[in-house]
Amino acid sequence: MNVTEFRSGLRDWLDRNDLAPGPDHSLDGQVAQLARVRRALYEAGWMRYGWPPAIGGFGGPAVLRAVLGEEVATRDLAEPGIYSMIEVLAPTLISYAPPALAAEMVPRLLNGSEQWCQGFSEPGSGSDLASLTTRAVPRGDNWVITGQKVWTSLAQYAARCVMLTRTAPGHGGITAFLVDMDTPGITVRPLRTMHGVDEFAEVFFDDVAVPGDRMLGRPGDGWQLAMDLLPHERSTCFWHRIAHLYTRLDRLLAETADPDDADLGAAYLALHTARCRSHATQRRLADGAHLGPETSVDKVLLATAEQRLFDTARDLLPGVMELTDSPWRTEFLYSRAATIYGGTAEIQRNIIARRLLGLGKD
Structure with a gap:
């Protein structure tokens, strides 16, 4: 078809x-x-x-x-x-x-x-994923996991967790598992964000036994798994997000008293730029290409477009964000995280500079 x-x-x-x-x-x-x-x-x-x-x-x-x-x-x-x-x-x-x-x-x-969740970030290793410390040690046919994850989306609803652990030093010492969330030793504590939703959670692992056949790949494959997974966060997922943001732009056009405002044009242009970039990524996926650091461009463009859109809504709908409990307020607050989740904007720009433009470490 x-x-x-x-x-x-x-x-x-x-x-x-x-x-x-x-x-x-x-x-x-x-x-x-x-x-x-x-x-x-x-x-x-x-x-x-x-x-x-x-x-x-x-x-x-x-x-x-x-x-x-x-x-x-x-x-x-x-x-x-x-x-x-x-x-x-x-x-x-x-x-x-x-x-x-x-x-x-x-x-x-x-x-x-x-529903599943993704256990990557830790209190001391968010964008610096390679510094994670949650450890897994072999015990018979199992691996025993001890440590903590944080900012784990929907962990309180999840039946499984795709998670990274430390099994040896360095990038080659990161190993991934598919963990059943009802395993003894797992504690989930939801986190309330500023937009009033417990979307994230911190998850504690206290001597959690995971069967060896739940390892994803081989010992030490976790870093490569993460490098393969993160570009997927910035491909089809972003296409969905951009489609959602276009519906919010349409809603703003219907509600504003000044539909000819220049800021609306700038918001549209930012969204259209992100969509064009995402469309190119979709074409690469369709051609069987391997996604890599170039998807950091997608991340920067989407975060910029999302925040510009909701900043424009704040300016054109006076008092709605500040004085009402409308969906606009919730989504505006959530948009503040657009430059943080999935890798901060600063990290993405570093990736673009070093891995795409070859600018080095200086």
């Missing part, structure tokens, strides 16, 4: 099947809605396009998944950030897990029966 046929058929199906969220806009409600949407799309087959048959997919180019996420975001059927986590974690399992484990687990993520 080509992209045009896929989009047309999907839109027709969505028009005939009401997946609109209910009145509960809490985080609990958003996670329940996400499961509902994934389940319906999987049962109808749409969620299976673009994924390999080995994990229950129908095959076809990955761009079909981007189209699906774009339609979900444009119709506000699910919060785009938590919907898009599938585009980070499923490819990682497919690439690094034993084939039987991937075939067993990935459909559970696709069909909405499970």
Whole structure:
């Protein structure tokens, strides 16, 4: 099925099947809605396009998944950030897990029966991922994990965690596991952000025994897994996010008293630039290219566009951000994190300077 046929058929199906969220806009409600949407799309087959048959997919180019996420975001059927986590974690399992484990687990993520989380950041190693200290030591057929993760999205809802551990010194001493979150020794504590949502959590691992066959790749493959995973955060996920931001621009145009304001044009231009860049990344994925440090450009452009859009909304809707409890306020506050999550803007610019422009360390 080509992209045009896929989009047309999907839109027709969505028009005939009401997946609109209910009145509960809490985080609990958003996670329940996400499961509902994934389940319906999987049962109808749409969620299976673009994924390999080995994990229950129908095959076809990955761009079909981007189209699906774009339609979900444009119709506000699910919060785009938590919907898009599938585009980070499923490819990682497919690439690094034993084939039987991937075939067993990935459909559970696709069909909405499970939510997963990603255990990378630690209190002392956020953007400096190589400094992580959560350790895993062998014990018989198991590995025993001890340490702490933080800023772990939706950990309180997650059945599994794709996590990085320290098994030896240096970059070659980082090893990844797929950990069941109901394993004894795991404690999850949600963190309240300034936009009033417990989206993140800190997770403590106290002598958590993980079977050896839950290792992703081999001992020491964790750094390469992370380098493969992080560009996925900045590819199809960003395409979904940009589609969502366009809906907010449309809403701002409908609500402002001055739709000809020049700042609106600047916000549109920033979004359009990010979309053009993301479109180029989608083409590279479709061609089977390996994504790497160039996706840091995508990250900088998206963060800039998101903050510009909500800054413009603040300026054109006087008092709405400051004096009301509207969705605009929540999304404005969340946009402040756009230059932090997924790697800070400073780190991304360093990557661009050193790895793309060859400017060295000075």
